[in-house]
Every structure is written in C-alpha cells, then in structure tokens.
Amino acid sequence: MAASPTAGVPVCIDDFEAIAKSTLPAATWGYYTSGANDEDTLRDNREAFRKYKLRPRILRDVSKVNTTTTILGKKARTPLCVAPCAMHELAHPDGEIGTSKGQPIYQKQPLFISTEDINGSIVNQPKMAVADLGSVMILSTYSTKALEKVIAANSNPDTHYWFQLYVYKERGISEKLVRRAEAAGFEALVLTVDAPVLGRRLLDARNRFNPPPYIRLENFIEGSATGDGTLDKSESETFGETFGNRGDAGLTWEEGIAWLRSITKLPIILKGVLTAEDTELAVKYGCAGVIVSNHGGRQLDGVLATIDALPEVVEAANGRIEVYMDGGVRKGTDIIKALALGARAVFIARPILYGLAYNGEAGAKLALKILQDELESGMALSGCRDINDINESLIHFPGHQPQPRRLGYYPSKL
Numbered sequence: 001m002a003a004s005p006t007a008g009v010p011v012c013i014d015d016f017e018a019i020a021k022s023t024l025p026a027a028t029w030g031y032y033t034s035g036a037n038d039e040d041t042l043r044d045n046r047e048a049f050r051k052y053k054l055r056p057r058i059l060r061d062v063s064k065v066n067t068t069t070t071i072l073g074k075k076a077r078t079p080l081c082v083a084p085c086a087m088h089e090l091a092h093p094d095g096e097i098g099t100s101k102g103q104p105i106y107q108k109q110p111l112f113i114s115t116e117d118i119n120g121s122i123v124n125q126p127k128m129a130v131a132d133l134g135s136v137m138i139l140s141t142y143s144t145k146a147l148e149k150v151i152a153a154n155s156n157p158d159t160h161y162w163f164q165l166y167v168y169k170e171r172g173i174s175e176k177l178v179r180r181a182e183a184a185g186f187e188a189l190v191l192t193v194d195a196p197v198l199g200r201r202l203l204d205a206r207n208r209f210n211p212p213p214y215i216r217l218e219n220f221i222e223g224s225a226t227g228d229g230t231l232d233k234s235e236s237e238t239f240g241e242t243f244g245n246r247g248d249a250g251l252t253w254e255e256g257i258a259w260l261r262s263i264t265k266l267p268i269i270l271k272g273v274l275t276a277e278d279t280e281l282a283v284k285y286g287c288a289g290v291i292v293s294n295h296g297g298r299q300l301d302g303v304l305a306t307i308d309a310l311p312e313v314v315e316a317a318n319g320r321i322e323v324y325m326d327g328g329v330r331k332g333t334d335i336i337k338a339l340a341l342g343a344r345a346v347f348i349a350r351p352i353l354y355g356l357a358y359n360g361e362a363g364a365k366l367a368l369k370i371l372q373d374e375l376e377s378g379m380a381l382s383g384c385r386d387i388n389d390i391n392e393s394l395i396h397f398p399g400h401q402p403q404p405r406r407l408g409y410y411p412s413k414l
C-alpha cells in the first residue's frame with residue numbers, strides 16, 4: 001500500500017483514511033473502520049483484489065472513455081455507487097445530505113474544488129476534470145437525515161436512490177418506512193440479509209461505543225421505533241443488543257421475502273449474498289438483484305472476500321438478475337476488476353465516510369471524484385474505451401484461459 005500522508009489534500013482513498021484516523025474521535029473511528037472478531041474478512045476484502053492481475057490491451061484509441069451503463073435498466077453515468085452506511089453525521093454535520101449532494105453533477109467545464117485542508121489553508125484543485133457521476137446512492141435505514149430530505153437534496157437527474165431496509169419484529173415499522181420511501185421517490189428496496197444480529201465488533205466493545213446524544217436517527221422521529229429519534233436504548237443494553245432486540249432474526253425466504261414482495265411493487269435487492277445457493281433462491285423469490293457483500297467484514301468473520309465470492313454468484317445468476325458487489329473497493333482498478341468478474345455496479349461505504357469526515361459535502365464529492373478519475377484512467381490504461389469493453393479477458397489467473405464475456409454473465413456463454 002502506498003504511504004499516506006496525515007496532512008494535506010488527499011489524492012487517493014488511503015489518504016482520506018489516514019486523515020480520518022487522525023481527526024475523528026477514537027470511538028467513531030473505531031465504529032467506522034472496524035470489522036468483526038479477528039477482522040480476517042475485513043483484511044481479505046482489500047487484499048484479495050491484489051491476486052487478480054490485469055491484462056491490458058494497447059493501441060485502442062482511448063482518447064475518450066465512456067463509463068455510462070445501466071443499473072436496473074436505468075441510465076447511470078458510472079457503475080461507481082454509494083453503499084448504505086448508518087449515521088453519516090458521526091463524520092460531519094452534512095451527514096447523508098452531504099453525501100447525496102456530493103454526487104458531482106455532470107458538467108463539460110472543469111470543476112475547481114476549493115477545499116480546506118486540515119491545517120486550515122484553502123486549496124484549489126484545478127486538475128479536476130469533473131466526474132461524470134450520476135449513479136445509485138443507497139440510503140441506510142439508520143441515516144441521520146430523514147429519507148425525504150436526502151432525496152430532496154439531489155439535483156442530478158441521473159442519480160438514483162434506493163432505500164436500505166432492516167425488517168423489524170414489529171412489521172408495521174418496516175412497512176411505514178417502505179411507504180415513505182415509495183412516496184419520496186426511492187426506486188428500489190435493498191434488504192440487508194447478513195445481519196440477523198450485529199457482528200461482534202471488538203473495537204466497539206472495547207471503546208464501549210455508543211453514538212453521542214446529538215445523533216438522531218431521523219427516519220424514526222415519526223416512526224416510533226426509537227421514540228424521539230435518538231437510539232432510545234436502556235443503559236444495560238449494548239449497541240448490538242439494541243439492534244438485535246428490534247430486528248427480526250427470524251426472517252425467512254418463505255415468509256419474510258414473500259411479505260416484503262406483498263407490500264411493495266418496488267424492485268427488491270438482497271444485500272449480503274455470498275453463495276450460488278442463495279443466488280438461486282433470490283431468483284426464485286423474485287428479487288431483482290443481489291449485492292455480493294459481507295457487510296465490509298463487520299458481520300460473520302471468516303467468510304470469503306467479496307471479490308472472491310463474486311464469480312460464483314455471477315455464474316449462478318446467469319444473467320437472470322443483476323449482480324453488484326461491495327467491500328474493500330478503494331481504487332479505480334478495484335472497480336475494473338469487479339466489473340471484469342461480472343459485477344454490474346460496485347458500491348463503496350467507508351471511502352464516503354472518510355470523505356465526509358475530511359470536508360463534509362465537498363469531501364464526499366472529492367472522494368467520489370478521485371475514484372471516478374481512477375476508474376477512467378484505469379480504463380484508458382487497460383485499453384477500454386467503454387464500460388462494456390471490460391470483461392473477463394482483462395483478468396489474469398495463473399493457468400486460466402480468459403474468455404471474453406458480457407457484463408453480468410459468468411462464465412461466457414457467448
């Protein structure tokens with residue numbers, strides 16, 4: 001990993017991370033950064049990308065690179081998307097509205113971002129040609145800004161909002177969230193299925209992490225799950241117990257997914273799928289897509305890195321539903337590798353939190369911008385003019401004969 005500065009303007013996601021580490025309160029940093037138990041999966045998510053080497057092509061006129069794609073049939077200007085994360089306000093008061101507005105709007109003119117570095121100097125970043133972002137933001141149920149406010153803050157017609165859902169024992173709470181998301185214009189529901197209980201995050205336990213009292217889960221202010229919008233937990237409960245006491249750990253395919261489908265017409269995406277078997281069930285139960293995710297290594301420690309689990313899921317989906325991934329994506333070449341292995345789109349979580357921590361909305365924008373720039377330069381350097389040029393032939397596995405194939409299919413049936 002390249003050395004990261006602890007001061008100055010970040011030029012890559014690792015820089016944002018180093019700055020966040022040195023500026024956020026220790027308990028917030030711990031909550032954001034940590035994984036479950038030994039953090040094997042957390043580490044593997046990043047490390048596993050290194051195994052996949054690229055096979056670039058040359059002399060292919062990459063003077064213009066196009067990252068436009070479709071996600072759930074809607075135009076998106078890039079496959080780089082934002083994963084759901086609880087409590088963005090822990091990073092910065094702009095919270096999820098900052099993230100939402102931080103989706104840069106496509107402009108033909110170069111954008112000059114003025115931003116303050118952590119020493120207080122104003123820094124212009126004239127090198128920035130504008131990111132052509134306009135993709136998907138998934139908002140967490142546990143956002144600190146109400147879902148209606150977050151979607152209203154958007155001014156980019158190419159940005160699509162999906163709402164992430166946890167299903168509660170008291171189903172009325174989840175149903176009310178679904179109704180509000182539908183009314184506000186969210187285009188899909190993302191059901192997180194890898195968290196029937198919260199993973200054992202040792203750093204949080206050691207830090208006795210509890211969100212500070214100013215943190216309000218605004219989606220619940222009217223919804224009664226948490227009363228007045230604070231976490232409303234008893235002193236004797238841990239953070240994980242609060243989560244577990246409300247959530248429905250008894251959720252099943254037969255009852256839970258059928259129930260959700262019965263109350264909404266919105267497409268349902270399952271987040272936290274890692275196997276071919278569950279992909280097959282997702283198709284059977286009418287889901288529109290799956291996100292290959294291990295919750296950023298925060299749930300079951302010891303599961304496969306997501307980039308390693310992706311091919312199995314893509315193969316099982318066999319083009320019937322869309323397959324996305326998240327986990328450990330920190331560089332443009334990580335995005336390229338995930339697309340080459342069959343992901344339709346790639347989601348990032350911690351990089352957004354670190355961007356927000358750096359400078360609110362402008363910081364989130366800068367983090368997205370850097371990743372988008374890296375995606376575009378990585379494509380040019382790989383000989384890919386268009387997002388559809390990214391296929392499995394870009395990936396080198398020792399002893400493996402690559403086959404060109406279409407995005408979303410694995411292995412090639414072409």
Ligand SMILES: Cc1cc2nc3c(=O)[nH]c(=O)nc-3n(C[C@H](O)[C@H](O)[C@H](O)COP(=O)(O)O)c2cc1C
Binds near residue numbers: 032083192293295298
């Ligand atoms: C601080 C934090 C909070 C998260 N909150 C949620 C959440 O509310 N709902 C959810 O489905 N996933 C949540 N996740 C998991 C992310 O959506 C995502 O799966 C994972 O973090 C991706 O890995 P990355 O952080 O390496 O990009 C959270 C992750 C972090 C780091």
Ligand SMILES: CCCCCCC(=O)C(=O)O
Binds near residue numbers: 195239295
């Ligand atoms: C009581 C709030 C719990 C938020 C949990 C969010 C989450 O999924 C995470 O990984 O953290």
